[in-house]
Amino acid sequence: MAVALADIHVKINPDIKSQSEEILGKIGISMSDLINMTLRQVIYQKRIPFETSLEYEMPRCMQLRTEGEIKKYLEENLAKDFDNTKTYPQEEIENMFHVGEAEVAA
Numbered sequence: 001m002a003v004a005l006a007d008i009h010v011k012i013n014p015d016i017k018s019q020s021e022e023i024l025g026k027i028g029i030s031m032s033d034l035i036n037m038t039l040r041q042v043i044y045q046k047r048i049p050f051e052t053s054l055e056y057e058m059p060r061c062m063q064l065r066t067e068g069e070i071k072k073y074l075e076e077n078l079a080k081d082f083d084n085t086k087t088y089p090q091e092e093i094e095n096m097f098h099v100g101e102a103e104v105a106a
Contacts, residue, residue, distance in 0.1 A: 008035065 017031075024034055041049035074093055 020034075021031060024031060029037075038049060
């Protein structure tokens with residue numbers, strides 16, 4: 001017995017469409033096959049079936065702008081990030097995380 005099919009209409013950049021169709025053709029599947037496979041995985045996994053994230057997220061320690069924020073970060077994280085048996089002079093720590101006056105003003 002034939003199953004009734006539903007239509008999906010998608011607007012997409014023509015370059016993305018043609019490049020994708022070229023690759024899918026080499027694999028031996030159509031755009032429709034890919035969409036059906038992807039949607040089946042959404043149902044099966046109950047999530048988007050591939051990793052999603054921002055391309056780049058600045059590490060927390062690089063987002064700190066003031067001396068107070070830097071010192072607080074160091075107090076909370078230094079023990080986890082470094083060898084607990086070594087001590088670090090205050091001057092060395094300040095030099096490692098020095099934020100110039102021009103950077104703070106920006």
